[in-house]
Amino acid sequence: MKAYRKITFFVIIFILIFSFAYADSYNLLDERYFLVRNSYEIINDGINDVHKLNIRVLAGSGGDSAYQKNYDFDIYPFPSSLFTDDWGNTYATINVETLKPGQKIKVVVEREILNGGISFDKSIYGLKADYSEFLRDPFNSKYVLHAEKIESNNPGIRAKALELASTGTVVEKAKKIYDFVNLHIKYDTDPRFANKGALSGFITGRGVCDEYATLFTALCRAAGIPSRVVEGYWLEDEVKENQWTDVSDKRHA
Incomplete structure (x- = not known):
């Protein structure tokens, strides 16, 4: 018996970082x-x-x-x-x-x-986020723990996270991690590298949107920044380029 899934949009992976940005720090x-x-x-x-x-x-x-x-x-x-x-x-x-x-x-x-x-307004870079209260809730602990394809407990990933996030505000640390992942991974759809998760992307430096997202999440969690991976839909005709984001199909993580 076969099961087929039909969707009209491209599936992307993106990151939702829990931040304590105030409502006036962004515009819709x-x-x-x-x-x-x-x-x-x-x-x-x-x-x-x-x-x-x-x-x-x-x-x-x-x-x-x-x-x-x-x-x-x-x-x-x-x-x-x-x-x-x-x-x-x-x-x-x-x-x-x-x-x-x-x-x-x-x-x-x-x-x-x-x-x-x-x-987002650039003022969010100066926010001093404190996650201690957030993490007191046992329900929220999963946002800093390792998981399938998010190997934040790997010694290599932990060491790199500490190196990247040694200084700065939470947003600045996340930006350093983002920059590292974006340069470290080369987009490669080869089945040997695609959809293998954070550790594979970290070791091989190759992968697809899955590796960009899971490695970013793993590094954030290893640095103590609560984060998770979210799947979404990309409407190809609706994507607009701007000076902040590279929206080519090889950078949709």
Whole structure:
């Protein structure tokens, strides 16, 4: 049995750093509503009936950010249950009693979001962020711990993080880490290097958006800066170049 996922946007990885920037330190640009549609097809390509099939799909994230707000979502067929994990990702389960050979079922998830650009004022570089209170909550400890493909406990990554983040404010430290990752990794879609995670990108200096994002996150966590990886969608025709960000398809991390 095969499962196909159809999406109309390019998938990118980007970073959300928990910072204590004040609301007046950034401006929102060109806010617009978008309808994001994910379509999945599950096909029984075997010779026997498949019974009691439980299909679980990602329904989206409930976490709003400064530049994006979630308004509504619909799922077809109607799910039997919804589950939200510790990261705020919501999954829907659709139960199928029987799927006969050659039969397929289509699952569609539609989400309405308000999204816009964000421009930070340079004053955020001087902010003195203190994460001690944030990290007292056991729920938040995961943002500084190692995880799959985010090997922040690796001795080499820890040493590099301490070297890069030895001085400066939190934002300045994060910028040093960002600059290092951007220069250290060469974009390479070779399967030997692509989508292998932080440690692979650190050792080989090669990879794709996954390596840019996970290595940046691993170094931030090793430096004590709470951070996480967020997956999103890139609308190719909507990306606009500016003097701050290189938005070529090889720098979308």
